[in-house]
Amino acid sequence: MKKKWLYLLGILAVIGVIAAVLVYFFVYNKPHKDYSKAKPEVEIEAVALFESFRNDAQAASAEYNGKVVAISGEITGVEQTDGLTILVMALDEGMFGSEGIRCTMIPELASAAVATPPGSKVTVKGLLTGYNETDVILEHCSLVE
Amino acid sequence: MKRLTFLLVLFTFALSAASAQKYVTKNGHIRFFSSTPVEDIEAHNRQVNSAFDQQTGDFVFRVLMKSFQFEKALMQEHFNENYVESDKFPNATFTGKVTNASDIDFSKNGVYNVTVEGDLTIKGVTKKVSEKGTFEVKDGKITGKSTFNVVVEDFGIKIPGAVSKNIAKSIQIDVDVTMDKVAK
Numbered sequence: 642m643k644k645k646w647l648y649l650l651g652i653l654a655v656i657g658v659i660a661a662v663l664v665y666f667f668v669y670n671k672p673h674k675d676y677s678k679a680k681p682e683v684e685i686e687a688v689a690l691f692e693s694f695r696n697d698a699q700a701a702s703a704e705y706n707g708k709v710v711a712i713s714g715e716i717t718g719v720e721q722t723d724g725l726t727i728l729v730m731a732l733d734e735g736m737f738g739s740e741g742i743r744c745t746m747i748p749e750l751a752s753a754a755v756a757t758p759p760g761s762k763v764t765v766k767g768l769l770t771g772y773n774e775t776d777v778i779l780e781h782c783s784l785v786e
Numbered sequence: 787m788k789r790l791t792f793l794l795v796l797f798t799f800a801l802s803a804a805s806a807q808k809y810v811t812k813n814g815h816i817r818f819f820s821s822t823p824v825e826d827i828e829a830h831n832r833q834v835n836s837a838f839d840q841q842t843g844d845f846v847f848r849v850l851m852k853s854f855q856f857e858k859a860l861m862q863e864h865f866n867e868n869y870v871e872s873d874k875f876p877n878a879t880f881t882g883k884v885t886n887a888s889d890i891d892f893s894k895n896g897v898y899n900v901t902v903e904g905d906l907t908i909k910g911v912t913k914k915v916s917e918k919g920t921f922e923v924k925d926g927k928i929t930g931k932s933t934f935n936v937v938v939e940d941f942g943i944k945i946p947g948a949v950s951k952n953i954a955k956s957i958q959i960d961v962d963v964t965m966d967k968v969a970k
Contacts, residue, residue, distance in 0.1 A: 673859045702876050707852060707866075722813045722964075725832055736837075738810060738968055745833060770852035771876040773835050776812065778850050780833075 676781035677747055679709045681766050687714025687730045687742055694772040702771060711766040711785055712742060719754050726751035728765055728782065740775045744782035753784045807892070807967055809928050810837040814963035816849060818936075820954040827861060827953065829854040836963045838928060843887030845902055845930075847880040847961075869943050870909050878908045882915075890921060897922045902932065908941040919961070929964045 683705060690712055694701040717731040717739070726746040731739035744765050746754050757763060767782030814834030820827045832855075835848040851872035856862040866872040882904015884890075890898045903916040919932025935956045938945065945953045 669858070669860060671859050673862075703873075706873060706876060720813065723815065723832060725813070727813065727833070736808075738812075743812065743833060768852075771850040771872075773848040773850050773877060775835060775848075778833050778853055780853055780855070 674781075676709060676766070676768055677750055677783040679766075681711035681785075682708045684711045684764075685713070687712050688732060691732050691741060691777055694777050698772050698774070705769045706771050708769055709766065710769045710779065711764055712744075712779075713762070713764045714742065716754075716757055716759050716761050716763055717741070718759055719757070721755070724748070726754055728754045728763075730765075735775055742777045742779070744779040746782050750783045754782075757784070807840045808837060809840065809965035810968055811835070811963050811965045814847070814961070814965075816962075817960040818854075819958040819960070821958070822952060822954050824952045827856070829856045829862070829865065831855070834963060836930070836965060838884065838930070838965055840887065840892055843883040843885065845880075845882055845884050845904070847878075847963075849878040851876060851878060869938075869945070875909045878906075880904055880906050880915075884921070890923065892923055892928075895924050900930070906936075908936070909943060911941045913940055926967050927964055930961065931963075932961045934959055 690701075690705070690710070693704075712730070714730040714732075716728060718729045720727045720729060726748070728744040728746055729739070730742040730744075732741035734740070744767050754765075764785040765779070765782050766785050767779035770778050770780050772778070812835050813832060814836045816831045816834050818829055831849055831853045833850065833853050836846065838845045851870050852866055854862070854865065856865065870878075882902055885901045885903050887900075890900070898921045900919050900921050901916065902919060904914070905912050906915045907913075915934075917932050917934040919930060922929040922931070935958055937956050938953075939955065945955075
């Protein structure tokens with residue numbers, strides 16, 4: 642009888658350890674999403690996206706924030722600061738310089754953006770994090786072939 | 787002679803107009819850091835908008851909450867969904883002044899102590915803050931740095947009991963913005 646109890650306890654302990662390991666790896670330590678492989682939920686022209694934020698930031702935020710968005714438009718510049726590469730599609734001139742769409746590139750995929758000359762038409766994909774009253778910001782971006 | 791005086795006055799005006807400079811960046815860096823015996827949590831935002839007006843001392847920040855990057859994806863989710871509700875409140879803002887801007891010689895490289903006062907808005911809650919920091923003037927650029935603490939409860943951010951040991955009540959904020967001069 643006693644043996645059976647021990648046996649059961651042992652099984653429970655093993656299950657517990659396996660569960661803990663699974664939770665640790667898949668919940669607590671789950672990796673960041675690979676946005677370069679994510680399928681865009683929205684595909685839109687740069688001008689149209691920018692205008693929708695400018696005309697009604699609240700409505701546009703509700704529609705686009707937190708989504709993977711693919712934006713087609715003209716690169717006006719690529720900035721490199723602080724180890725970051727930011728692809729810029731400037732669409733207007735404001736008080737604080739150019740305004741438009743700014744995409745932080747995924748570091749491993751940044752060289753493709755750097756190699757693209759300003760004036761090129763591209764499609765860039767990433768996580769849209771919002772509008773800060775001058776620019777629409779995207780993170781984890783990559784160029785779409 | 788009269789003409790010379792006129793020209794001199796005109797020249798002085800032109801000079802003072804030129805000195806009404808603005809400094810801006812869109813690549814400012816804000817880090818926050820929460821430290822408890824259980825764990826340390828930090829997050830970085832490297833697309834921070836900030837602007838400083840040399841003449842008036844006006845100093846503004848605009849920070850997209852969703853642009854904060856955490857080491858762990860789960861933390862980032864909790865931060866956006868539960869703590870700062872970034873769908874409802876996408877931006878944190880600061881609008882204020884460098885109170886001693888007139889003491890700074892912007893034409894000379896150097897590090898100056900500054901006091902910044904104004905309204906800090908996080909999660910729709912606005913608080914008056916006054917913090918110390920430094921302005922480093924270097925070759926026409928200004929690097930503003932400050933470290934201060936924010937009590938999360940002040941901004942209506944509730945930490946659930948289950949993780950209250952993991953997240954500090956007072957979060958350290960490091961600001962590091964290098965602003966370029968823009969012609970007005």
